[in-house]
Amino acid sequence: MKDLILDVKDLAVEYTRGDLKVRAVAGVDLQLGAGEILGLVGESGCGKSTLGKAAVGILDRAEGDVTFDGKSVAKIGRGKRDPHFLSLQMIFQDPYGSLNPRRKIGEQIADGPVIQGMSRSDAIEKAKSLLERVGLPANAVDRFPHQFSGGQRQRIAIARALAINPRVIVADEPISALDTSSQAAVANLLVNLVEEFQMGMIFISHDLSIVRRISDRVAVMYLGKIVETGRTEEIWNSPSHPYTKALMSAIPHADGKAFMPLDLPGDVPNPAYPPSGCRFHPRCPMAMASCATEVPKQIALADGRKVSCVLQSEGAAVKTLNFAK
Numbered sequence: 086m087k088d089l090i091l092d093v094k095d096l097a098v099e100y101t102r103g104d105l106k107v108r109a110v111a112g113v114d115l116q117l118g119a120g121e122i123l124g125l126v127g128e129s130g131c132g133k134s135t136l137g138k139a140a141v142g143i144l145d146r147a148e149g150d151v152t153f154d155g156k157s158v159a160k161i162g163r164g165k166r167d168p169h170f171l172s173l174q175m176i177f178q179d180p181y182g183s184l185n186p187r188r189k190i191g192e193q194i195a196d197g198p199v200i201q202g203m204s205r206s207d208a209i210e211k212a213k214s215l216l217e218r219v220g221l222p223a224n225a226v227d228r229f230p231h232q233f234s235g236g237q238r239q240r241i242a243i244a245r246a247l248a249i250n251p252r253v254i255v256a257d258e259p260i261s262a263l264d265t266s267s268q269a270a271v272a273n274l275l276v277n278l279v280e281e282f283q284m285g286m287i288f289i290s291h292d293l294s295i296v297r298r299i300s301d302r303v304a305v306m307y308l309g310k311i312v313e314t315g316r317t318e319e320i321w322n323s324p325s326h327p328y329t330k331a332l333m334s335a336i337p338h339a340d341g342k343a344f345m346p347l348d349l350p351g352d353v354p355n356p357a358y359p360p361s362g363c364r365f366h367p368r369c370p371m372a373m374a375s376c377a378t379e380v381p382k383q384i385a386l387a388d389g390r391k392v393s394c395v396l397q398s399e400g401a402a403v404k405t406l407n408f409a410k
């Protein structure tokens with residue numbers, strides 16, 4: 086990994102749903118380097134968005150440690166944010182929902198720099214150049230969100246995030262709501278921006294082909310935990326966790342908003358009642374008796390990737406997984 090900028094340790098987030106407690110993120114370690122894109126994948130409901138929000142410090146209820154530039158991010162909460170943490174930004178799936186329909190684009194992009202002490206006129210100039218950087222005309226500053234297409238609005242949301250000179254961006258399904266032609270263009274834009282500004286980016290997506298194409302590393306999440314993380318090509322070429330292997334065979338869901346791993350029986354369990362031992366064992370084609378009782382430790386393989394599965398051995402080369410049919 087390149088220079089570490091975000092270090093997540095033992096992060097946990099618990100929601101209350103009626104009488105039930107849902108540990109949406111159940112003890113996660115994650116590192117992000119400058120100039121790096123980390124793809125975060127996993128089935129719907131596994132905790133990706135919750136992890137992303139906790140990583141940028143906009144969830145009050147997060148436990149554990151998130152360190153950014155040597156300062157603790159977790160538990161800052163929305164509204165109480167130290168300006169230092171404006172350097173952590175999030176981009177959401179629906180850019181319309183995150184832009185105010187009644188304010189001019191330029192004003193909205195200028196808000197962040199103004200909070201950071203820039204004069205409003207300078208901030209509007211900055212907004213113009215950022216709009217050009219993301220492929221829109223500078224005169225868009227005087228227009229309103231409804232005058233733009235979905236893809237253009239996502240570019241505006243990206244310009245607004247860039248305006249505060251972020252070091253880390255969590256992009257949560259940033260292209261999922263866009264038409265196919267804008268998807269590739271916005272993905273390429275993000276890749277170029279990460280390179281140009283040497284930011285770190287966590288890219289959350291259910292589009293595995295895009296994740297594979299743009300991510301330097303990938304983290305695979307299942308029911309609140311990261312089961313495997315490593316360099317993208319290694320993960321695709323030789324998955325070391327059975328869930329990763331199943332995910333690689335996944336096909337898009339009919340609604341286009343999720344994917345279904347083909348080789349797995351059953352559905353994702355209710356996170357309010359996570360299975361004992363390895364959380365994946367009831368669906369795992371390779372589960373052994375001990376998997377129902379023993380929580381697998383995270384180990385490092387010879388190639389540096391980390392995996393939580395008893396089928397692999399610390400420090401060893403990855404063992405090839407074969408699902409019995």
Ligand code: ADP
Binds near residue numbers: 136356
């Ligand atoms: P993903 O982004 O991977 O689809 P989420 O982080 O949105 O997953 O959700 C993880 C789990 O937490 C799900 O079971 C979801 O229903 C639950 N959850 C998410 N947000 C809330 C909330 N505000 N209150 C209660 N439960 C929530």
Ligand code: MG
Binds near residue numbers: 133134135257
């Ligand atoms: Mg989500």
